[in-house]
Amino acid sequence: MTTFFVAQAGRLRDVVVGAVFTAEDAAELLAGSVRFSATRPFTGTSATVQRRMAEMAERGARERVKARRRAAAGLDAAIAAIATSPIIDKVVDAQIDRILRPLISGVLDDVLTMLEKEPDRIQALVRGQRDTMVDELVGRIRSGAAAGDDAVDRVTGKMLRR
Known part of the structure; x- marks a missing residue:
């Protein structure tokens, strides 16, 4: 009802x-x-x-x-x-300046202080990155050389068959 x-x-x-x-x-x-x-x-x-x-x-x-x-x-x-609105842009910028910039500065200062106290941590990280980059570069060179070898083999194969 x-x-x-x-x-x-x-x-x-x-x-x-x-x-x-x-x-x-x-x-x-x-x-x-x-x-x-x-x-x-x-x-x-x-x-x-x-x-x-x-x-x-x-x-x-x-x-x-x-x-x-x-x-x-x-x-x-x-x-x-x-x-x-430009007014809203100003409000957002003011809030970023008020909150985000001090936060980032504080975190960055903490990270830099930690790196000063424990440089071995960052050195190991940099070495690991360097090794990874070298491995990637060597891998790309190898794959390029293999592709080049295949191309040369195809060309020579065609030439020798004639």
Whole structure:
């Protein structure tokens, strides 16, 4: 029973929105010297009232969807304008200067102090990197030489077959 009332409340909201837009249409028609009652007769029968309420509910639902889309587009545009604002850039830069730069300086100072106290750690790291780089270079030279050998073998093979 509760879901019935919730569903009816949603439909009632759409009816109200549809009625507002229908009233707006009526006002436009009246302003243009056209009688609303002549273009959309209202006889007052139950079927007519139900049909008109259904029309207003459908119109209200459509207008609600349109309004949400317009609001979302407006919000996206506002967020983009704020995000690209020079004021926001200044605020972000100020926060970086206030928080990130001292943090990096402190960490860098700690790392350099540690390296001064324990140079063996960094020397082993540098040696390991150097060995890895030398191994990579030798490997590339070997693969290049092997590719060159294959090319020379193909050329000589073609020449000797002739």
